[in-house]
Amino acid sequence: MRRREFLRQSGLASTALFVPAFLNQLQFGKLQQRRSGKILIVIQLSGGNDGLNTIVPYRNDLYYKFRPSLGIPPEQVLKVDADQGFNPALESLRSLYDDGLVTVLNSVGYPNPDRSHFRSMDIWHSASSSQEYWNTGWLGRYLDSNCAGCATPYHAIELDDYLSLALKGAQRTGFAMSEPAQLKRTTENRFLKAIGQQHPASEDHDHVAYLYKTMASTQSSANYLFEQSKVYASSVAYPQTPFGRDLKTVAELITADTDTKIYYVSLTGFDTHANQKVQQERLLKQYADGVNALVTDLKQQGLLQDTLILTFSEFGRRVSQNASNGTDHGTANNLFLIGGSLKKPGFFNEAPDLTTLDEEDLIYKLDFRSVYSTVLKQWLQADVPDILGSDFPALALLG
Amino acid sequence: MPLRKAVDELFSQARKPTLLPVPELDLPSEPRMLDREQIQERQRMERQRVLESNFSWLQRMANPQEPALLERMTLFWHGHFACDIDNSVLAAQYLNTLRSHALGKFRDLVVAIAREPAMIRYLNNQQNRKDQPNENFARELLELFTIGRGNYTETDIKEGARAFTGWSSTLRGEYIFRPGQHDYDRKTFFGKTGNFDGTDIIDLILERKETALFIVKKIYRYFVNETGPEERIHALAQEFYASGYDISRLMQTIFGSDWFYLPENMGNKIKSPVELLAGMIRSLGLQFEDGLGAVFIQRALGQVLFHPPNVAGWPGGKSWIDNSTLMTRLNLPTIFLASAEANLRPKDDLTVKERSAGLRRLKATYDLQPFSRLIRQNDPEAALNSLREYLLQKESAVDNATIRQYIQATEPGAFLAQSIMRIMSLPEYQMC
Numbered sequence: 001m002r003r004r005e006f007l008r009q010s011g012l013a014s015t016a017l018f019v020p021a022f023l024n025q026l027q028f029g030k031l032q033q034r035r036s037g038k039i040l041i042v043i044q045l046s047g048g049n050d051g052l053n054t055i056v057p058y059r060n061d062l063y064y065k066f067r068p069s070l071g072i073p074p075e076q077v078l079k080v081d082a083d084q085g086f087n088p089a090l091e092s093l094r095s096l097y098d099d100g101l102v103t104v105l106n107s108v109g110y111p112n113p114d115r116s117h118f119r120s121m122d123i124w125h126s127a128s129s130s131q132e133y134w135n136t137g138w139l140g141r142y143l144d145s146n147c148a149g150c151a152t153p154y155h156a157i158e159l160d161d162y163l164s165l166a167l168k169g170a171q172r173t174g175f176a177m178s179e180p181a182q183l184k185r186t187t188e189n190r191f192l193k194a195i196g197q198q199h200p201a202s203e204d205h206d207h208v209a210y211l212y213k214t215m216a217s218t219q220s221s222a223n224y225l226f227e228q229s230k231v232y233a234s235s236v237a238y239p240q241t242p243f244g245r246d247l248k249t250v251a252e253l254i255t256a257d258t259d260t261k262i263y264y265v266s267l268t269g270f271d272t273h274a275n276q277k278v279q280q281e282r283l284l285k286q287y288a289d290g291v292n293a294l295v296t297d298l299k300q301q302g303l304l305q306d307t308l309i310l311t312f313s314e315f316g317r318r319v320s321q322n323a324s325n326g327t328d329h330g331t332a333n334n335l336f337l338i339g340g341s342l343k344k345p346g347f348f349n350e351a352p353d354l355t356t357l358d359e360e361d362l363i364y365k366l367d368f369r370s371v372y373s374t375v376l377k378q379w380l381q382a383d384v385p386d387i388l389g390s391d392f393p394a395l396a397l398l399g
Numbered sequence: 400m401p402l403r404k405a406v407d408e409l410f411s412q413a414r415k416p417t418l419l420p421v422p423e424l425d426l427p428s429e430p431r432m433l434d435r436e437q438i439q440e441r442q443r444m445e446r447q448r449v450l451e452s453n454f455s456w457l458q459r460m461a462n463p464q465e466p467a468l469l470e471r472m473t474l475f476w477h478g479h480f481a482c483d484i485d486n487s488v489l490a491a492q493y494l495n496t497l498r499s500h501a502l503g504k505f506r507d508l509v510v511a512i513a514r515e516p517a518m519i520r521y522l523n524n525q526q527n528r529k530d531q532p533n534e535n536f537a538r539e540l541l542e543l544f545t546i547g548r549g550n551y552t553e554t555d556i557k558e559g560a561r562a563f564t565g566w567s568s569t570l571r572g573e574y575i576f577r578p579g580q581h582d583y584d585r586k587t588f589f590g591k592t593g594n595f596d597g598t599d600i601i602d603l604i605l606e607r608k609e610t611a612l613f614i615v616k617k618i619y620r621y622f623v624n625e626t627g628p629e630e631r632i633h634a635l636a637q638e639f640y641a642s643g644y645d646i647s648r649l650m651q652t653i654f655g656s657d658w659f660y661l662p663e664n665m666g667n668k669i670k671s672p673v674e675l676l677a678g679m680i681r682s683l684g685l686q687f688e689d690g691l692g693a694v695f696i697q698r699a700l701g702q703v704l705f706h707p708p709n710v711a712g713w714p715g716g717k718s719w720i721d722n723s724t725l726m727t728r729l730n731l732p733t734i735f736l737a738s739a740e741a742n743l744r745p746k747d748d749l750t751v752k753e754r755s756a757g758l759r760r761l762k763a764t765y766d767l768q769p770f771s772r773l774i775r776q777n778d779p780e781a782a783l784n785s786l787r788e789y790l791l792q793k794e795s796a797v798d799n800a801t802i803r804q805y806i807q808a809t810e811p812g813a814f815l816a817q818s819i820m821r822i823m824s825l826p827e828y829q830m831c
Binding site for chain 1: 709
């Protein structure tokens with residue numbers, strides 16, 4: 001019996017809130033072994049999150065020299081290691097870290113970094129070098145590869161009104177929806193429903209056939225995803241924000257055993273040129289609380305082993321603070337992997353080098369495409385050179 | 400020869416492009432006195448003005464009084480010489496440049512673009528100085544604007560960049576050549592050596608026939624078909640080269656050819672979001688309550704004027720379509736003609752209340768008067784046929800009987816509105 005059927009048949013769909021946790025675990029314990037798929041959740045921090053005030057090198061004098069008023073005083077840092085600690089707003093991420101569920105990668109970037117938001121985001125999405133312009137994204141090309149289940153229209157879902165480049169392939173694309181109910185509304189046009197049913201997916205490869213096929217599959221997916229979203233109602237407290245709501249939707253869809261392997265969620269507003277502290281810490285808290293709720297939720301369902309959360313931002317920020325108590329666009333940044341199957345929880349590599357800078361910016365030590373390569377190879381069992389264009393060495397990150 | 404005559408007319412309309420007045424750049428008298436927040440506030444206001452420029456351009460494209468060919472050509476060059484612009488003065492200048500040369504000589508267009516302050520800033524040519532060359536512009540000039548990959552070396556890029564040193568812009572947004580930053584030494588480009596400057600480099604690139612082929616291929620893909628017979632494209636490229644890169648003549652040849660009108664070349668391309676939107680505004684006589692609504696649609700559909708995703712422009716074709724953009728496209732007629740639908744059963748279609756915040760901005764009025772001549776006769780079947788013929792570039796597989804099941808109105812005005820709404824909702828309406 002699939003998770004979804006179980007929840008249905010036990011009449012829990014509407015009363016899931018009242019199910020004792022032990023019952024959940026008892027029942028799901030058997031089910032989860034039948035679950036074969038690993039889940040990848042990508043969280044994008046848009047605007048360029050200031051990595052140096054996220055993971056703070058609180059023992060480094062240079063850090064305080066570069067950031068006389070913006071640096072976080074050592075006594076406020078949530079210390080987890082002799083050199084580095086978390087921003088005080090990341091309390092709920094620190095607790096995941098303490099449970100061995102977080103790997104922090106420092107100084108992640110790429111050669112010849114671009115400091116434009118759009119361009120750098122493009123590079124992270126497409127996984128191209130900074131000299132190339134690719135029209136497809138790394139996860140889109142994963143969908144193009146002959147992976148199991150990739151033909152399902154909602155194999156990769158982005159919680160947004162429009163789809164990011166990361167999820168666009170040449171043949172297949174991910175699926176965008178801000179929420180299942182909203183998606184369902186866009187497919188309720190009676191006339192479109194009628195012609196969608198009248199012209200089922202054709203094998204024809206021309207553009208018109210593609211439009212009909214996409215329309216019909218969106219219509220049927222919308223119903224499926226809407227139903228899936230009602231199977232399980234999480235009782236965990238998520239932040240009352242769109243980001244929190246998105247993560248809750250993800251947890252609910254995963255728990256309902258939805259045929260989706262990849263979820264893509266964004267949190268925006270990290271472009272902190274002025275008065276950074278308040279804004280960044282508000283966002284970091286939202287991020288940490290949201291992820292903590294997600295992890296708690298999935299853990300209760302016994303699904304944490306099968307989940308990997310990758311968090312990135314298009315670039316970090318300038319090492320020196322600017323005159324407005326903010327920071328300008330920078331280069332290399334930290335990246336988080338969170339989940340129950342990490343090989344090396346904790347800090348994967350040393351803190352960023354603040355002595356050797358390139359035009360006042362950090363020099364990257366790990367290419368982000370090596371992280372993608374690791375995730376593709378070891379988590380999604382995909383063929384890396386096909387997807388990334390060449391074989392970036394995998395890192396010892398996953399079990 | 401009626402076809403030739405019609406094509407000639409198309410071109411004579413487009414001969415004299417009317418240019419936009421370029422607004423005075425709003426410069427602070429003491430720029431250094433501005434603090435960071437004031438600068439950011441100014442930037443925000445500028446971005447707002449660019450959105451207004453966006454909307455006025457869109458309306459111009461949709462205006463039946465404007466020469467349609469020139470507008471389409473200008474949009475094409477915007478995607479080709481893709482440039483992200485955050486300043487309304489630079490945007491107006493850039494657009495005037497595109498429009499002035501859109502149907503002129505390709506060389507003039509390339510030279511003008513190389514001197515366009517918006518492009519100079521976008522591709523960092525202000526930082527391209529003798530002692531510290533910046534290759535960004537030279538690289539894209541070769542790779543994306545003229546000859547295409549595989550026809551040049553990294554050395555050509557480096558040497559080319561030296562020739563464009565000192566091509567800069569002033570604070571006021573005017574082109575300026577800074578002799579002190581220019582590298583006057585000898586350069587070797589495409590195997591030739593000389594004291595080349597930027598225009599020499601452009602001439603050397605245009606001397607190569609591969610450049611004509613690269614441009615013709617792109618134009619063919621955009622205006623005719625994503626694929627086409629090799630010999631035809633090579634013949635067009637040959638002619639384009641021989642004419643001294645005369646864009647107007649190339650387009651006249653294309654539109655004057657019988658093959659252009661073959662069924663396989665009609666309605667085979669997916670409209671870009673801007674083409675779709677401009678077409679709907681034109682056909683429906685839409686007047687937006689708030690121009691930002693029209694910009695919002697561009698964003699939701701993945702093409703915002705003045706904001707291409709990167710210097711390679713919009714990839715186009717199938718990449719316009721994903722589940723979300725398609726459903727938005729297909730629902731637009733219902734949104735615009737909502738009052739027509741409201742006469743039916745408002746609950747099960749998209750209604751204003753249920754739409755997300757952005758779509759609420761889409762309040763627009765429409766004017767279907769021009770259509771009424773199409774359905775003078777009191778014959779619904781004939782009316783539908785006329786509307787289909789007028790609105791669809793590609794015949795739809797959905798028959799009139801199916802469409803008529805979703806038209807309840809009998810009163811002529813409401814019937815017209817509902818018919819148009821249904822026909823525009825057909826996936827085939829997305830094709831051009």
